[in-house]
Amino acid sequence: MKKKWQLWIGGKWREAKTYEPLYNPHTEEEIAQIGQAEPEDAVEAVVEAHAAFQKFRHYPAHARAKILARVATIMEERGEECAMIMATEAAKSIRNAREEVSRTVQTYRFAAEAAKSNYGTQIPMDAAEGGEKRFGFTVRSPIGVVTAITPFNFPFNLVAHKVGPAIAAGNSIVLKPAEQTPLSSLFLAEVFKEAGLPDGVLNIIPGKGDVLSEVLTTHPHVKKVTFTGSVEVGHIIQQQAGFRKLTLELGSNSPFIIDEGVDIDKVIDRSVQGAFSYNGQICISIQRIYVHKSLYEQFLARFVTRTNQLVIGSPFDEKTNITAVINKKSLERIKSWIDEAVQEGAKIECGGKVEGNVLTPTVLTNVNRESKVFRFEIFGPVVCIFPFDTLDNAIKDANDSRYGLNSGIITPSLERAFYASERLETGGVIVNDIPTFRIDNMPYGGWKDSGVGREGVKYAMDEMMEQKFISFKIGDE
Template structure:
């Protein structure tokens, strides 16, 4: 019999009225029964979080830092257990799952450091007439209850990017994990309790987004909403949240420009990794590759050849590269988009079909710019490759998107690198590496429909605080 997981509210497990089975995406086996929160549960969690905040806001920085550092230590001790959990509920390859755990531990350690680095600035009041004999400065104060809605693709680390800075800032938090990967969040209850986090500061309520969204975004105690997911849901949350502080991470279809003069031998492995890591189910996965005409044919041949070598199999096999996508619905959508692209003139260089719950890594050329595989975020193992003649042409095509999260350019020319960096319409430009590159202390966020606000521990922490100016008249 599979284990039942209730809700975690105010430091205690609370039985839910209903439970739903959670299935392994690769094998379809039932792995747990997950309590489904209702709007009343969300309200209770928010009220308890607000009560806890009234005390936690006065916790000294060093105490918050110790809790977060302790969580990192506990997580490190349980790292393999957590990686196995990711592989089971998200069908992420065990190698990728271990990499995620390594990053997650580091993320909580960054949060512990950030808790001790919260400071404002001095304002030179006498720079203005009438400012004589005045001392001005700013401080950052915790905002209150933060509600967080997280995605399935990095069920530990993207949760850490919301929970870590919220606690570092002195806030309380209500977390609604992805419906597909709730276990990676629920296990945090044990870790934070062991680390000494006061009751009510962290609350975890799995459930349906459309059922819980309104409570999580409109309750008067909620001061900040942070969401990672689709553009469509992000727009709904933005409308619901009103004047509350808001961070939205809404995905991308990241472009990667490979300029003339680049050594192909040095970029194939990274290009394949950027396109197909975790089956392309990464917000900054490479979806569009632009290759200078002079090296296009050689690149395409090498890229397709290496893609065909990727190993499809069980997430628990150490050699596996490609596993099942997260759901049958996602599999069907990917297939329909690829089929549409083919009807509109695209050529399949490799892949293009499903094998069980696994979608074969797919490379497309001659893609119509109006096809969904070009216009929207496919969130699957599919990449489109295009030749270009001039850098301006590649930049213009890369910018022809509703999204703007990360972009990348490989070039031996520093002038062309900065030229592209200044013109690419994305929140991050990765020079001489893939746009899929991310470390957990860098600012991370998008332009256009890729969202608003920034993550990266210090940056997220600032967005979870209020800045207050204080003027002190002397003499």
């Protein structure tokens, strides 16, 4: 990988006015110099995208599908290179990074398939009085320039969930990657170029969100904004974007209910994975576990034992489970939340220590419901475990949140599974598995402060298009 990265605008590398160093979160060594886009660069990117859209909107579906399929193939062939980029800039363990590359390849393949599946609907006009001798149908058309602002935690796959559907629909796109992980996005510039994407359809402008967001959300050519990040920034984007189409995925503090009668041996490993995979820096990481009182002590003891077995180390070590969190600011915030929770009565069952840039995986019990570790998204290797008496109490506690992205329940009772699924206030309910489960063709998005709109390739593509109704009058009468 080269050490100096410019801006990708109009199918060419463009010099930036300023560059900033990018550091490896685990070693703190400088790994690259990243061009920082200014508002005028963002305007240029949007203008280039708008010009490219005028031609690309007429590209046949099969041509768009071939480009996306070629992208998937190139990424698959260069998979180890992609994984190394993530391990370097995001401190993602190499095993997790390889898993993400595989998912990213699949996401672009789903996008290729979706490009060829853009169906409208026939409307039965004669179902209404006065509708006789009329033929009605809907078509869906690309919306125009899509701007995408992406997070650090899945720097290839969450970018694919925005770029893939946009291109499948026939749109152009301006991508602002996370400040912590720009290399994964910049890598895509030449991948899409090699795959045959016309110049200007994909533009990539690293930089500060507060510097670029106004252009990316208010420029007249921008027709759709898709953002994954914090609630606070999401609210700002919503105000700036006005009547533009919006997809906002704003995080969670996912609850997981373990009902009575469950075989604990079968859920421990999966629960630990859901809580601590990629250091808990996953939007649907398990943050709150509710265990029936008949299983609580047994579950807690085994969960703590398994957590203590997680391997802390270099992201490049095949055995590593836990690495450095994304930066020192995040590390300090998470540690302060743990300390505050303890002051408010919580007990640290394991972890809670800072070792270099790593926070040891932390299990908390007796957590006050007003503590930040309960109320807000931790986005770190911390999980809170609670006992419950009745399923209704567990559901009530799970719903006591500003968020509503994914929830999970494991139960041997089909009736109780349906009962909980109906009452849990989240965009997704995962039954008999952890709420961290996601595949890339399912609808994904939240209720409440977890955002608006849905991702998952087909669903994202739908939201990146406009629907038009067309009616033909047949005959003179």
